[in-house]
Amino acid sequence: MPGRHRIGKTFRFEAAHSLPDLSEGHQCARMHGHSYAVEFVLTADRLVPPGFVTDFGELAPVKKLIDSTLDHRVLNDVLSVAPTSENLAAWLASWFVEHVEPSLPGRLVSVRVSETASSWAEFVLEER
Template sequence: MSGRYRIGKAFRFEAAHFLPGLPTGHQCSRLHGHSYTVEFVLTADRLVVPGFVTDFGDLAPVKQMIDSTLDHRLLNDALPVTPTSENVAAWLAGWFAEHVEPSLPGRLVSVRVSETQSSWAEFVLEER
């Protein structure tokens, strides 16, 4: 049987943001906070010993960056992009591709950012 393997690892952080440029009175234009969940999905055609896409322990730099850069921060000040979930997902994917992925056997497929339990945005990388 042929196919690909996929794994996902979720991280949580608390942060505030506001979204400029929205109509007056829009709830997201005001400063507010979320309990964010971010999920990184990786894929591989083959497993590495002992049978991993990537060892979850090798994703520790992601947790370290989230804790030091995003957790309990105002995302408008912490990020170089307007902090919509879509932009945060794309920024995290770029950071991961530059700082973490080169040392891993797995390849990043997508990053999903949830502001609430019922809403999320996802950045999906092109087939590579």
């Protein structure tokens, strides 16, 4: 049957940020924190034995990056752009493609960042 397999892996971390370029009085202009969830979605043209897009264990470098760089940090100090969920998703996607993807059988499709249970931003990579 025609189709494509996709897998997703979610990582969680706590961090703070502010968006000082917002108008005075906007709640997000003040320093505040979130319990972030970040989902990486991968696909592959064919499965590798025993039937994986990518073994979830091969995503361990993502956990290491999140724990060492993002968790319990002020994102304004980590990112060179405004620490919005949109920018964070693009930053994580770029890092993944450079540092993790070359050693995987699968390829990254998207990164979704949630600041709350009801809101998210997603960076979708161009078809490659």
